[in-house]
Amino acid sequence: MADFEPGSSFIPALYKPPSLLxxxxxxxxxxxxxxxxxxxxxxxxxxxxxxxxxxxxxxxxxxxxxxxxxxxxxxxxxxxxxxxxxxxxxxxxxxxxxxxxxxxxxxxxxxxxxxxxxxxxxxxxxxxxxxxxxxxxxxxxxxxxxxxxxxxxxxxxxxxxxxxxxxxxxxxxxxxxxxxxxxxxxxxxxxxxxxxxxxxxxxxxxxxxxxEGRTYPIDILYLDSPAENYLEKTIDVVLSIHEQEGSGDILVFLTGREEIDQAVQAISERSATANSHSTGLQPLPLYAGLSSEEQMLVFDKTPENTRKVVFATNIAEASVTIEGIVFVVDCGFVKQRAYNPRTGIETLTATPVSKASASQRAGRAGRTRPGKCFRLYTEDSFTNLPEANVPEIQRSNLAPVVLQLKALGIDNVVRFDFFSAPPSDLVAKALELLYALGALDEYGKLTRPLGARMAELAVEPMMAKTLLASHSFGCTNEILTIAAMTSLDGAVWFHHDGERKKMETSRRKFAVEEGDHLTLLNAYQAFVTKGKKETKFCHENHLNYKSMTRAVSIRNQLKRYLERFNIPVDDAMTFDPQDPARRTQQDPARKAEKIRRCLTSGYFAHAARMQPDGTFRNVAGGTILHAHPSSLMFNRKADWVIFHEIMETGDKTFIKDITKVEKDWLFEYAPEFYQLSTK
DNA sequence: GAGCACTGC
Known part of the structure; x- marks a missing residue:
């Protein structure tokens, strides 16, 4: 086949009127x-x-x-x-x-x-x-x-x-x-x-x-030689579809936000200068990080004489269906999460899609009438793609799964009849962590009440442990909030284009010296007290209102669990380092220390130490870690810290939601864990 | 001095 010639291989389809579903x-x-x-x-x-x-x-x-x-x-x-x-x-x-x-x-x-x-x-x-x-x-x-x-x-x-x-x-x-x-x-x-x-x-x-579903034929086209730069190729193909093909909207699969924003910009520029055509091209981005209002734009009907081109991540493969798509452009890659059981670090890397994925993507073109799918790779590469995706259970941190199975009475997790068995090193790593957290005993049996309660809480094991330990540290109220806020996965702060500086300023208003966890606590407490849970307050302070109300729901749910376990929660005891009235009631530094100690008791496995150059090393010392730019610890001095999340993207490993701790606390709360790993 | 596909309790 020659290089892409949209229009040359169009197959006229026989239209069959659908009678019944x-x-x-x-x-x-x-x-x-x-x-x-x-x-x-x-x-x-x-x-x-x-x-x-x-x-x-x-x-x-x-x-x-x-x-x-x-x-x-x-x-x-x-x-x-x-x-x-x-x-x-x-x-x-x-x-x-x-x-x-x-x-x-x-x-x-x-x-x-x-x-x-x-x-x-x-x-x-x-x-x-x-x-x-x-x-x-x-x-x-x-x-x-x-x-x-x-x-x-x-x-x-x-x-x-x-x-x-x-x-x-x-x-x-x-x-x-x-x-x-x-x-x-x-x-x-x-x-x-x-x-x-x-x-x-x-x-x-x-x-x-x-x-048999009501489907329409889809013509699939491949490149005759691999594209040097699939992003550039994408732009070319979109423009040539626009010029040479009949009506119908275009859906383009790319891997992430950066690529999508670039593509949207390129199309806006190119279609502004291309004056030859009577119909315009309207580029739209679609990825999870957009607000729901921005996401909704892809469903709007395009004006007369305009062709819509949606640049999307995998969100459009299964989660979001856009009507009226006739052309699909598939770059052939997806960003996929994987977990390295040796290092305990999650990675996010662009990987070739599977055949199943590619056909799912192509299928998006034929929902309302016959369509075309342009694959930005050769037919040979397609043949060599794996049949199906590696199931999530074979590439994830299994601590939550193993804990859940144990709570369901499945003691021998290795012999559980999985549809696809996870690799044994993933299971071993999960068992190790759950043992260190005290959820399992030395025989691998679920402990009671600790392990059983951890399994019931709708947060990951390290946070569940922190929450259940909080009463003995005297900070249950605060940890409940921190658990809810970290469950939001970073969707706390919000800004429109060009307002990033303003957002940073807002965020600094809530900043607490000890780190991100206390800063999140501070923001939440301002939201429920000073902000009276209103949208206006969120707007002024660049907080994501939807996320904040979700945090309130999560916190309430977690609180109900604790009450069921007979763990008292005193909502009146709030920590507020910025409120002078409270400062006289209780020493905020002492309260902050309780919270930091409590976090250490659950997150000891996520500890790191800052080096003179400002980067961090994990406890074993081998891995260079960077404070994520969204963290307060980005460009600040610290010594030992614990962190909520660790992820490798591109060539860097980032840690997020970081709090300063003392080295001694690590040995105090996890003596066995640190004895083992320093051997 | 700079960034993260997606889903769920």
């Missing part, structure tokens, strides 16, 4: 399958109606007659709510009655609920209280092909539950051709994975049903 035709075979086999794998494109229709069929077929629920899990909160709303509408009932949903902070279900949509993470938490999920007659795991950690854990749990509950109907729904793999997982015996499942067993246990 295809799933209606498959209703009978679905009902037969579900009544014959305990496990059904459903293949169907997004938009085939499987998510909304299947639960209704099941309800009509009497699966809720004995007061049991049909549970449908989703990997994302928005999906759970929007799908629930649609099904309620289709059934003509009020949301929360017969059809409801349950996500963190929002439970819209009642005693009359028969169909319940929920996130898979929440269903796992329900299993902590009701290990056999006895309230459900059917569980449908939707979007299983996305292979999130929660989905993978849930699949393992469901397989285990099925051995004790023959009456439980399981439906796995997936968009790709991993169906055989899902079915094999549920049909083979968990004790001997080396033996292929006997056909007879397979026949009795499960079946696969395919729902």
């Amino acid at each position: 295809p799933i209606a035709q498959h209703r009978e075979s679905l009902q037969y399958a579900i009544e014959t086999f305990p496990v059904t794998v459903v293949i169907g494109q997004t938009g085939s109606g499987k998510t909304t229709q299947i639960p209704q069929f099941l309800d009509q077929a009497g699966w809720c007659s004995d007061g049991k629920l049909i549970g449908v899990t989703q990997p994302r909160r928005v999906a759970a709510t929007t799908v629930a709303l649609r099904v309620a509408e289709e059934l003509g009932c009020e949301i929360g009655k017969e059809v409801g949903y349950s996500i963190r902070f929002e439970d819209l279900t009642s005693t009359s609920t028969r169909i319940k949509f929920l996130t898979d993470g929440l269903l796992i938490r329900e299993a902590l209280v009701d290990p056999l999920l006895t309230r459900y007659s059917v569980i449908m795991v939707d979007e299983a092909h996305e292979r999130s950690i929660s989905t993978d854990v849930l699949l393992g749990l469901l397989k285990k539950i099925r051995k004790r509950r023959a009456d439980l109907q399981i439906i796995i729904s997936s968009a790709t051709l991993q169906a055989e793999e899902f079915l094999r997982f549920f049909t083979q015996s968990g004790d001997d994975k080396s033996q292929p499942a006997k056909e007879a067993v397979k026949e009795e246990t499960g079946t696969i049903i395919s729902f």
